[in-house]
Amino acid sequence: MDGGVALISDRTVLARAAKILGSFSGTRRVLSLTELTARSSLPKSTTHRLAGRLVALGWLERETDGYRIGMRLFETGRLSDRRIRLRETVFPYLQELAVQTQQAGMLAILAHEEAVCIDHVSGPNFRLPVHNGVSLSATRTAVGKALLAHQPAEVVERIVAAERAAARDDGPDLAELMTELAVVRTTGVAVVEGTAYPDITCVATPLCAEGAVIGAIALSGPSGHIKIESAARGIRAASHGICADYIAHMERAVTLRH
Amino acid sequence: MSLTLRSQDNDTYKPSLGAMTPVDINEADFSGKSVLERATTILSSFAHGVTNCTLKDLCDRTGLPKSTVHRFAERLVEMGWLERSGGEYSIGIGLYEIGNLANRYYRLRTLALPHLQQLAVTTRCATQLAVLQGSEIEYLEIIPFRNFHPPSWEGGRMPAYCTALGRAILAFSSTAELAYALDVPRVRRTPYTMVTTPALRDEFERIRTSGMSVDHEESFRGLSCVAAPVRGSGRAIAAISACAPSVPFPTAQIGLQVRRTAQAIWTRHSCGASVPEPRETASAGRAGHAALASVATRP
Numbered sequence: 001m002d003g004g005v006a007l008i009s010d011r012t013v014l015a016r017a018a019k020i021l022g023s024f025s026g027t028r029r030v031l032s033l034t035e036l037t038a039r040s041s042l043p044k045s046t047t048h049r050l051a052g053r054l055v056a057l058g059w060l061e062r063e064t065d066g067y068r069i070g071m072r073l074f075e076t077g078r079l080s081d082r083r084i085r086l087r088e089t090v091f092p093y094l095q096e097l098a099v100q101t102q103q104a105g106m107l108a109i110l111a112h113e114e115a116v117c118i119d120h121v122s123g124p125n126f127r128l129p130v131h132n133g134v135s136l137s138a139t140r141t142a143v144g145k146a147l148l149a150h151q152p153a154e155v156v157e158r159i160v161a162a163e164r165a166a167a168r169d170d171g172p173d174l175a176e177l178m179t180e181l182a183v184v185r186t187t188g189v190a191v192v193e194g195t196a197y198p199d200i201t202c203v204a205t206p207l208c209a210e211g212a213v214i215g216a217i218a219l220s221g222p223s224g225h226i227k228i229e230s231a232a233r234g235i236r237a238a239s240h241g242i243c244a245d246y247i248a249h250m251e252r253a254v255t256l257r258h
Numbered sequence: 259m260s261l262t263l264r265s266q267d268n269d270t271y272k273p274s275l276g277a278m279t280p281v282d283i284n285e286a287d288f289s290g291k292s293v294l295e296r297a298t299t300i301l302s303s304f305a306h307g308v309t310n311c312t313l314k315d316l317c318d319r320t321g322l323p324k325s326t327v328h329r330f331a332e333r334l335v336e337m338g339w340l341e342r343s344g345g346e347y348s349i350g351i352g353l354y355e356i357g358n359l360a361n362r363y364y365r366l367r368t369l370a371l372p373h374l375q376q377l378a379v380t381t382r383c384a385t386q387l388a389v390l391q392g393s394e395i396e397y398l399e400i401i402p403f404r405n406f407h408p409p410s411w412e413g414g415r416m417p418a419y420c421t422a423l424g425r426a427i428l429a430f431s432s433t434a435e436l437a438y439a440l441d442v443p444r445v446r447r448t449p450y451t452m453v454t455t456p457a458l459r460d461e462f463e464r465i466r467t468s469g470m471s472v473d474h475e476e477s478f479r480g481l482s483c484v485a486a487p488v489r490g491s492g493r494a495i496a497a498i499s500a501c502a503p504s505v506p507f508p509t510a511q512i513g514l515q516v517r518r519t520a521q522a523i524w525t526r527h528s529c530g531a532s533v534p535e536p537r538e539t540a541s542a543g544r545a546g547h548a549a550l551a552s553v554a555t556r557p
Contacts, residue, residue, distance in 0.1 A: 011333060013293040018337050021356050029361040050294075057298050061362065068361035071396075075413030076301055077357025081309035081348035082341060092404045099379055111351040112338050118351075122372035131368060131533075133358030 016042055016050055021059065024069050026131055032066035077133070082109065083118050086215055089246045090207070093238040094121045094217065101234060103221035104128040106204075108136065108143040110151070110213070113159045115144040118215070126221050129197060137196070139163055139172040142204035145190035146216035149181045149206055156181065188239075189232045190216075199223050203231040209243045209250075217242070296322065300330050301339065301349070306411045310346040363389060366488075366496055367398050368533040369526045374401045374498060377519045381512045383500035384408045388423040390431065391415065393439045395424040395497075408501050409478055419444055419458060420451050422473035422485035426497035429465035430487050436462075451476045470513040471497075475504055482507040486520035490528055498523065 023031060023039035031039065037047045051067055054060040058072035086107060094105035098121040105121040106128060114135035120128050130136070138144035138159050148156055157174060164171030184190045184206075193201045203226070204218035217239060219231045291299075303311055303319040311319065316327045331347055334340040338352025367387065374385040378401045386408065388395040394415040400408065410416065418424025418439045428436050444453040452458055465471045465487075473483040483501035487494035498520050500512050 014297060014333055014337060017294060017297075018339075024356065024359045026359065029359055029364055053292065053294050057294060059298070063361070069356060069359045071360050071362055073353065073357040074360035075357070075396075076304070076349060077354035078411070078413040079304045079306070079309050079349045080341075080351055080354040082351060083354055084309060088402075088407065091402055095375075095379065095402075095404065098375075109351065111355075116351050116355060118354075121375055124376060127372050131358060132371075133355045135355060 013050075016040075016046065017054060017059075020047065020050055020054065021069065021073070026134060030063050030066050030068045036067060085249070086246075087119050089249060090215070090217060090242050091119060091121075093242050094119065097121075097217075097219060097234055097238055098123050101219055101221075101226075101231060102126070103219045103226055103231065106130065106143060106202075106218045106220065107215055108147065108204075108218070109215040110138060110147040111135075113162055114138055115141055115147050115216070117143075123221065126225075128220050129200075137163060137172075139177055140192070141196045142190040142192040142202035142220075143216045143218045145177075145180060145184055145192070146204035146206045146218070147213060148177075149184035149190065150208065150213045153178075187232075188236055191228055191232070194223050201226045201228065203228055203235060205232070205235045205239045207239050207242055207246070209246045214246065296320075296326065297330055297334065297339075300327060300334065301353075304349050306414050310348050312345050313347070316347065363398055363496075365533050366523075366527060369531060370488075370496075370498065370523045371399055373519050373523050373526075374399055377401075377498070377500060377515060378403045381500045381502075381515050383502040383512060386410060386423065386499045386501065387496060388421075388427075388499070389496045390418060390424065390427045390435070390439065390494075393442045394418055395421055395427065398496075403502070406502065408481065408483075416477060417442060417445075419453070420447055420473070420477045422471045422483040422501075423497045423499045425458075425461060425465060425473075426471040426485040426487045426499070427494045429462040429471065430489050430492075430494035432493065447477055448475050448479050450474060468513075469517050472509055472513070474507075474509075480504055482509070484509055484513045484516050486513070486517040488520050488524050488527070490524055495524075495527070 019040040019042060020036060023036055033044070033048060033051070036051060037044045040047055051060055055062055055067070058070045060067045061070040086109065090107045094107060098105045102123045102125060104123045104126050106117055107119045108115045108117050115138045116135045117130045117132060119132055120130055122128065136144055138148055148159070156177065160172050160174045160177060188205055190204045191201070196202065199222055200220055201223040202218050202220040204216050206213045207215045207217060217235055219226065219235055299320045299322065300316060303316050313324065313328055313331065316331060317324050320327060331340055335342050335350070338350045340347050341350045370387045374387055378385045382403055384403045384406055385401045386397055387399040388397050395418050396415050397410050397412055400410060400412050416424065418428055419442070428439055440455065440458065446453055452461060469486060471485045475481060480503055481501060482504040483499050485497045485499035488496040488498060498516060500516050
């Protein structure tokens with residue numbers, strides 16, 4: 001079969017599909033074709049055709065005034081093994097911490113240069129203004145700093161560069177961040193008071209297992225209400241328990257497989 | 259112009275082709291199956307209990323040639339839609355992030371979540387939120403209690419007739435919806451599963467009177483569940499439940515809490531309560547879809 005046209009590469013098609021799906025956000029969950037075109041920076045005809053395909057496959061759904069992410073993506077996303085495994089180990093600790101401290105607990109991991117909230121537990125009187133699956137700045141939030149503390153310098157540099165490029169004049173300062181990360185390594189906790197979110201103080205600690213940081217947990221509450229020292233003690237104790245459980249779990253999984 | 263066609267299924271992939279000006283053609287014309295379909299097929303290999311797949315597993319499950327699967331899987335890893343750890347692939351956090359934005363039940367999920375978490379703590383049960391999808395229920399959120407996690411999974415489905423959640427919704431559904439949901443082969447999943455139409459009709463009547471629905475070991479041996487519909491005066495839009503090992507299971511006490519929570523969720527949902535909308539700012543997250551406004555919550 002001899003085609004008279006260049007074959008479009010699968011790489012291109014997938015990248016375009018990713019641009020379309022990546023156009024949606026927490027505040028923009030329904031997008032018209034025009035908006036989708038603008039946000040994906042693809043030609044309108046391409047956007048229209050690809051969106052139609054994605055609808056046919058269930059990744060997108062049509063809504064009267066545009067497109068939305070489809071339930072198939074919701075269902076597929078929830079099969080993330082990393083989330084399932086981490087949640088299984090971490091959730092009981094977060095639940096317990098939230099009950100004891102009345103504050104909100106969060107579990108985050110580092111994924112493509114951001115801190116992604118994998119799960120969060122609200123306290124009875126305080127609800128964290130995040131959604132599961134939301135990506136947070138790795139340099140500004142306490143969970144982000146906890147996740148970055150044990151990363152190689154070049155990773156930190158790359159993330160700072162990416163955030164500076166996105167934020168233009170308001171990006172993080174590398175030297176300042178490096179100093180903060182050194183403190184996190186010494187104390188084991190990252191504390192952010194009101195700078196990531198107004199009036200919210202967050203205390204976070206990395207979860208280390210088998211020489212790698214597998215995630216970070218945090219306790220957050222209204223500034224002034226959360227006791228930083230006891231929160232730090234609580235999450236540090238939880239992190240030891242989590243890591244022991246996690247390693248035991250992994251070993252069990254390996255034994256089962258063999 | 260003569261061009262050698264690159265077969266999608268052999269290893270002679272010449273990246274230089276990609277450097278040519280891509281002509282926007284229907285990529286399905288040449289292979290019968292489009293790039294997106296193949297990617298979808300690969301992603302669909304993953305399921306509950308099959309969250310890790312080796313390359314061989316993926317080939318077996320998709321029926322696609324190894325070279326194709328490898329090329330696609332590696333590309334999906336680059337995109338964050340898959341992750342690779344050792345020799346195994348799994349669904350990537352990137353897809354989890356995007357999937358959470360699914361708009362259909364977004365508001366319901368988001369408003370219900372803190373209530374479900376609170377309910378788990380007060381009842382010492384795992385709690386769940388589900389909606390009706392035809393003859394099945396789909397679990398949207400599941401909150402474990404301590405180390406107890408029910409056998410259900412988020413995004414997973416169960417027949418509506420044999421679950422407390424399903425029956426709580428069906429009791430407050432239209433005649434057509436009910437007829438459709440019951441028009442399935444009803445399997446006795448345990449010795450206690452209610453399968454006959456008269457028994458189910460009586461059960462729906464009980465649910466309409468009591469406002470709650472109970473499943474003692476009907477869907478899983480050893481597991482009890484109490485559910486209540488999320489509704490006002492009309493049809494149920496969803497249901498929530500608390501479930502735990504059957505012994506001891508103080509049904510009445512737990513049921514009361516479940517009903518109250520379902521009512522609270524409905525009130526929030528119907529009064530147009532806004533979900534905490536993440537504010538897009540340059541400082542939060544490279545992708546810009548993070549950063550949040552502080553939210554005052556009701557005690």
